[in-house]
Amino acid sequence: MIDREQVLHVARLARLELTEDEVARMSAELSDVLGHIEKIGELDLDGVPPTTHVVEVSNALRPDEIEPSLPCEVALANAPAVAGGGFLVPSPQADADPS
């Protein structure tokens, strides 16, 4: 079960804003899905290593060689708001108390 408080907490972490209806629906839907998922809790997985990559390769390293960068105007081309050669955002300081 995932209750209203948990839904709100997770939404805050994910930077999503949910309406009251969405909170209720999300709580029900996620609980349903998690109910199915929790069946993996029944498996005996002691000593089983986790798989992060299906194909075990390592050291895909890049030589320290400079590659061309994008011109500033290309970097900024898709930005919703720009100022002085940078990406303009509302100041984080304005959110003294993010909630």
Next chain:
Amino acid sequence: MTTSRDTSSDITLLSAAAAVDAIERGELSAGELFEAYRAAAAGDELNAYLWVADEAPAPAGQDAPLRGVPLAVKDLFCTEGVPSQAGSKILEGYRPPYTATVVAKLAAAGAPLLGKTNQDEFAMGSSNENSAFGPVLNPWDRARVPGGSSGGSAAAVAAGSAPWALGTDTGGSIRQPAALCGIVGLKPTYGTVSRYGMIAFASSLDQAGPLTRDVTDAALLLKQMVGHDNRDSTSIGFPGEIELPRSGSLKGIRLGVPEELSGAGVGIEGGVLDAFNATLKLAESLGATVETCHLPHAPHALSAYYVLAPAEASSNLARYDGVRYGRRVENGGLVGMYTKTRSEGFGREVKRRIMLGTYSLSSGYYDAYYGRAQRVRTKIADDFRTAFAEFDFVVTPTAPSVAFELGAKTSDPMSMYVNDYCTVPMSLAGIPAISIPNGLSDGLPTGFQLCGPAFSENRMLEAAYALEQATGFEATGARIHA
């Protein structure tokens, strides 16, 4: 495509391989072919395309192996200067400054970009109803879904508005729409095709693959797709080359039928099971042996998948924050901007999966969900290894049902998720799998899935080709409906 066609002169009826041959022999011009498909794509009534090229790009070199046969590309592949929106409102109008490796490779090989195809938002879905740009219609029956998430690519190929297409498969997103649209879809071994420039859903599972009218076309396209890319750390390339299939025999091939994915009680539709069993009989007649096998952890694959994929997605989709690109909705301060941008920019299913993934990674839940799911993944890969010690291929129905009606499953996430039941285990194991059309059930196509060990693409294509020759499925069948 409401007007009837003169099949003797319709060059769009040629398979891609046949078109390559015709161009090579000088019987067909690449420009003429491009224009025919461009017109078909521009006239598409299935909502399969989100963008169609205005004109043919400059032709690749004379010797380019694919000879200018155009390619439809799923929206989530980045294409320089061309909208690449991953089916999402949050990326509406986004034109990247670079092109995905695989798209660039194919263009260089002589497959120019024809158009960008519709898809479920960020590849999350099995019906294409999660696209921010409206659902895609199934060319066999426009009241039905084409499957997803590569639904636009599948519908375009089935309807003949593209000779072939690129899709991506995370848990079945190539194979399932291929099955529902009556075409061939192949998910290669994880790591054989570069992911660079593919807008990510779940990084450890995403893999690009071809959607084509037949097995030969799939081999022809895949041949040009595989290869190591040093822009993708998880890329490993393909040992050797992809070969075009030639043999029509299955002599000595051992097929394993996993009880867990095709037995009674799994919930596979009768018509789909009938077609599956008929194909098994056909395989035996071609010299294959067919036996039951076991993938004991396969019933848990869906659970593991719906932990791992949303978890990775929740992180992959954190970059859509309204700062550097895409949609932005101002709402007071920074946090307000973030939440408003994301809440209005993402669709319902995407938000659901972000929530699910964020929850399962959050403090106190990691071990119970993500950690366990990674271990289940290990067990599933082990199951396949065990099976492949005895069998050349494991075969299943691709999807539990034929194409369902639009709206039939949108209200219940779980009912939608079970569409991936037979395709997710291979994704978790990172092994190659192909879906070929193997018949009709109530006039709608069914899919037959073969999977083999990592890098067994060539043998898998041979086997699929043999079955394809024997089933005699008409690759252009959807057009009489479309």
Next chain:
Amino acid sequence: MTATAEFEPVIGLEIHVQLSTKTKMFCGCALSFGEPSNTLTCPTCLGLPGTLPRANAKAIHFGLMIGLALGSELAPRSIFHRKNYFYPDLPKGYQISQYDEPLCRGGQLGDVRIHRVHLEEDAAKLVHAGSSGRIHGSDASVVDFNRGGTPLAEIVTEPDVRSAAQAREWLTLLRTTLRQLGVSDVNMEEGSLRCDANISIRPVGSTALGTKTELKNMNSFRYLERGVNAEIARQETLLRSGGHVVQETLHFDPQTERITSLRSKEEAHDYRYFPEPDLVPVSTSDEMLAAARAAMPELPAAREERLQSLGISAASARQLAWRTELGDYFEAALAAGNPPVGAPIQPLANWVCNDLVRRVGEEDPNASQVTPAALAKLVGLVSEKALTVSNARLVLDRLVADGGDPAAIVEALGLGAMGGGDDVLDPLVDAALAANADAAEKIRSGNMKAIGAIIGHVMRETKGRADGAEVTRIVRHKLGL
């Protein structure tokens, strides 16, 4: 806790070091040195959809060198994790860092144990743009991604530091070590070396740890010391007045010396670490280890030991070893002077550590007008008694100002020590005794302090060229002492 209890600070340091690679941690963009904003970015370090990170081999190499320098255990296999949080300077919504499988674990430098060393990517630069009025008239910031993705090594110590002064001193050793390795510019003012401190206090004698706070933004050695002292004082005041320390992140303002809470809403921090699926593990191969070992220079601790074994005092050895450029200067002078085997070299060390440092200050002596060979020659003149110490200092002043050859300066200024013969000094001492009869009487009656007046007289007469010790000997002889 009584008001009279003595408290002991327990301090652990977290140091972020920007690595001196040519390119960023996960893409081929050049590192930024003040270029116009957003001119050193690419699809990857802008976090554009579809892009993937590629780890910089040189950064791994530098990480291994740091591990070797700190005596860490180098992990045969390490992996990257994603640290998830939203901030405009973080383009992907997560930072690629290392979590439970870092590149290096354990180790020790000086008197402080190392907990771990890991690699990660730096954040971009967020510049407050003031009230631009463009966003509903509210405050705005501008993001410059040039710095975003710069390779960082994070070095975390065990809580072994017991005072602000020790923190400062140890950080100096770390900086010298890293500079010697050539892995970083280690400039605190420019941000290539950044230090956070985890600070708690406990009653002396207690082994339990108190609640710690994390003090950030100490961007110079002076601020580090002042900030840590201020926080220790704050915690002491708090505990003595019956309050308790709250675990939080604090900001030290060097202007006002005030400490303010950065975010008390720590509950919002749930980084949801998970293994980065876009990167594969780093397996430290024998080749990589060998390359790191081969690149290791002599480190300060080893140099300190070697200098002491040459017969240099502990204090001088530490000074020369911990200030690399000073040690390099000293060793160059030593080589140029080519003293006979067994000759004491402490005088040269003293001249470098005291007289030269007093004149060049924080500047690199190698960049001064005084060549190591010139200093060696000067010290040689003194030890041959061809030049008095005080005149040698005058020569050094001249060398610092204009450079040149010490012998030529001695010659030009006529500063050469007078020959040791009594023939020369005898009449001068006689004259001095006659002119300072009071002093002579005091010396006779046992007040040796009065000899200063006699020596001073002789020095004035000889412009300092007389050898003070020789003058003393003659005075004692004449007075029958």
